[in-house]
Amino acid sequence: MYIAAFHWLPAQYDEQFHQLNARIDAVARANPGFIGSESWQNDDGTRRCASYYWRDLDSLQAFATDPAHLEAKREYARWYAGYQIVISEVVRSYGDGRMPHLAAATAG
Template sequence: MRFPCPDLDPPYYAVIFTSRRTPGDGGYDAMGERMEALAREQPGYLGIESVRAADGHGITVSYWRDLESIRAWRQHEEHRAAQARGRADWYEAYEVRVCRVEREHGFDRQRA
């Protein structure tokens, strides 16, 4: 679990990826690590938070500076190959939502 993402400065964009996994790994964890490392190299990338329940349901939120950065990441050749593999092997279902974050607030006991 990667949570929470470091402080971000609104406005920015969040790509919310909710999914239900197929059984087994089949290379999923290794690909996830590769995609996270690759995303960190992309212009406009701000961070990621991700959780997965034992029943296979997961939520990953990636944060981006602008819509152009999200579009470029979506079209990245290696990311497109991972998307295709996800549809073929790793996901029973998923949804992608893109949102603009206008403001945020929170609490961290360690920083209080």
């Protein structure tokens, strides 16, 4: 399993951002290697993170090279004051099994 963690400093969002963000989310969810996602922000909302979970690196690469995602990469400075992406390979994951998307991805 791989995790792509997108950390960003938000700036001004406009209608194009929201439309493109919805398209990118749909692209991720349509990818057969997509496991799930989660997001958080710090208390004052000045730093945010969205983590996307993938079965394999090919699925993550397909997401990263989708035209909607490439458009967002070109336009990022309009909506973000800064960003950092961390790609991680999970070597172990365990728990009590009550987190459905992660439990199914790491079973076995």
